[in-house]
Amino acid sequence: MKRALFVVAVSAVGLIPLWRFEPSAGTSTVVADAPAPAQAPAAAGAAPDPAGSATPGADGTPPTAATGGTRVISGPTIATKHGNVQVEITYTGDRITSARLLKQPDSGPTRKAVPQLVQETLVAQSADVDSVSGATTTSQAYVKSLQAAIDAKGA
Template identity: 50%
Template sequence: MKRIVFWLVGTATAVALLLGYRTSLSGPMTTAAQPLAASSPGGANTVTGPSVDTRWGPVQVEVTFNGGRITAVTVPVYPDGNRKDQQINARALPILVQETLTAQSADIDTVSGATVTSEGYVSSLQAALDQAGR
């Protein structure tokens, strides 16, 4: 009898937790931005890749070139609709940026646990590199 009670309580708890879980699909969505390119006086060139829609939200990459090298990468748009997204991307985005600076290309590995964001990042990055003629 005790086993049945524990099983019922456990099942009810699991169902309640599953039904109460909020995904980032309910988070804010932005429209796709058109790629932009801007030059600054010091010879630096900044290219913004398109906003790539992923399962968890859009990802957009901005790349700065100086002397033909990638000198900076920022990610102005990324999934942040809930705490899980924020935790994943707080860990994954710095890794993706560092790998980009090291590789000087979009030929980088995805970050384990952030595959969807990584794929959106690489797509936007590659589009920015293509726009810059790299």
């Protein structure tokens, strides 16, 4: 009887990590938008071009900070041991108004970290964001993809 109790207890201890395991096979997307800037609105009904080109102003002129043009830029896909990370940012004029992950690891720590990373991006208006504890690898890949997207805006 003592041996049976020991076997049951050891089996339960061995199964607990299996019950708590969260696979990271898929990807998911999280989007957070910044409040609308106090600039002239972009042309009504104009959708951002996912290829990263800028949307012209109402008179056909290229977008600038003065015209409030919208530009969507995707960073490169960064491979991590947990899955791929790819950032997409939206500029209105010279401000980052939206940031989202096109690709991200599907894990609990990443799901908790993404809103914080996006919010810090919108506040900092740069890739100068802190890594999130528990999602360090994802945070570092986020910053790399984000910095590449910011650099691509200037090109």
